[in-house]
Amino acid sequence: MPVTDVTTDAENLTMTVVADLAAPVERVWAVYSDPRQLERFWGPPGWPATFTAWDHTVGGKGNYTMNGPRGEKASGTWEFLRIDAPHSFEVLDAFADDQGTPDPDLPSMRMVFTFEPSSAGTRMVTTSYFESVEALEQVVQMGAIEGTKLAMGQLDAVLQDLRDYAQGKGTTVELLDDTHVRITRLVDGPRDLVWRAFNEPDLVKKWMLGPDGWEMTECIVATVPGETYRNSWAPVGDTEGEPFGFEGEVLIFEEPRRAVTTERMQGQPTETLNDMSLYEEDGATLITVLIEYPDKETRDMILATGMADGMEASYARLESTVLAV
Template sequence: MPVTDVTTDAEALTMTLTADFAAPVERLWKAFTDPSQLERFWGPPGWPASFPSFDFEVGGHAKYYMTSPQGERSHGSWEFLEINAPRGFTVLDNFANEDGAPLDGMPVMRVVFAFEPTDTGSRLVNTSYFASAEALEQVVAFGAVEGSTMAINQLDRVLQSLRDYASGKGTQTEVIDDTHVRITRLVEGPRDLVWRAHQEPELMKQWLLGPDGWRMSVCEVDPSVGGRYRYAWEPVDGAPGEAFGFDGETLLSEAPRRAVTTEHMTGTEFPSTLNDLSLEEEDGATLITLLIEYPDKETRDMVLATGMTDGMEASYARLEGVLEKVG
């Protein structure tokens, strides 16, 4: 993981994050100063960032918000105090309301982004300065150490092209913590079409099948927020296994970028998971990322032991064929 250290200093009133990357300083600078790239990693998993405005000049302001799987938004704003391309910049970072105005009673931080060359690429040293020990403690209590670590650890895939990042990997399953798993798969095809293939039953029935020898017997979808869905599969031609299905609700839909749904195994008392689907396109290819939140570690391990990754890889391989035909 890129992040090598996060340190808080109650005497200096600072929190410092250090991360190393196999990319030159100029590439790291671009990732932090191009809002379309910044949006791809600034929010931690499950809370992706959006930067609706980004006036990158001394005295200029950036407004951003991070959106939870349930659609809640946490807003912030930056005022650019210093810019020294490509070695770093300094901002005044505020918790903000929807209009970007600072929230009363919330900490204000001076944050320095410093980019240093190394023998293997570059290093980020991100230092936040606080006005008091209470402000530092408050931000740490909000989960800033964990959140910033998870966010910056996503930067590797931004610094590479999506094809380089995913080359030869197929479907990848990454355990993030006791209750979160991230699954990624790059497919050849535009994001709009990949989005449709996750929303339209006539397309879903062609690829969302799992291992060979199964068919999708039920595909009922209302993709609007608050809408319900129901899927079911059954083996055919003597294939092993028993029929099963899932049902759930759409919590968030931001076409063609993100959809969040609950998922419950139909006919069981198993608790639901939270499935957070996001799509990123680059040069005609789309990276599918599915962040799954389980109720506990035991449920996570039980699901992973089913061979879920292999079944998803078979489905995604079919998806590429569908995209080629439809596109």
């Protein structure tokens, strides 16, 4: 987690975020001056941002919308007040509507980003200036501190080449909080083929095989919000066990980059929210799945089943399937 300190100062009406980044200043500047790279972390997990306007000049604006997993939206706008590449820039940050018009009922803030060389690479300091104590407290109560930490936690993957960041690490599981888990796996293959492998029944049946000694008996895919999917498995031969399966509803389907679904074991009420995104770089695709559990106990119980090992076996088969297409 690159954020090392977050400090609020009611006397000076500021919130300061310090982050230590393992990349040179020029690389960090490139990330903050390119909306396509900003979109990969400007917004906490589950709320990816899309920049709909970008004029990186003094007086210009950058408008963005963060899209929640259940269709929620939260928009904002930057007005660039000062740009001193690659050392610092300053914006007026405000909540806004979809067209980038600031919302007068919500607080705005002046944000100063500075980048300085450090032994690790770059120390970034972001200082937000508020007009009143009430505005500062309102933003904090809205979850700005935790949201910033979670959003910045995605930055390491953006700063490094994708293969350097994830190749050879297998399936990685990160506990973000009591109810959210992030799972990542790099697949050596283009995003469009990985997307097909998740959404075409003939391909799904080649890799989503279940435990050893089991076979997939049902594969009903869903590609439209509101539709339901269903996958089932059963033991083969002398393998012991009762048939089982999972089902759920599609909430978001944005080919070929993001799909959000609910998931529950057939016949069980407990439901998770699975937010999958695909990002391609240099012919490789990073699969990121953000899972939201109803509570910590359910999270720990499911992780204890060996879910990560099962997912790694499946993703390894998925990679072989993609390479064979």
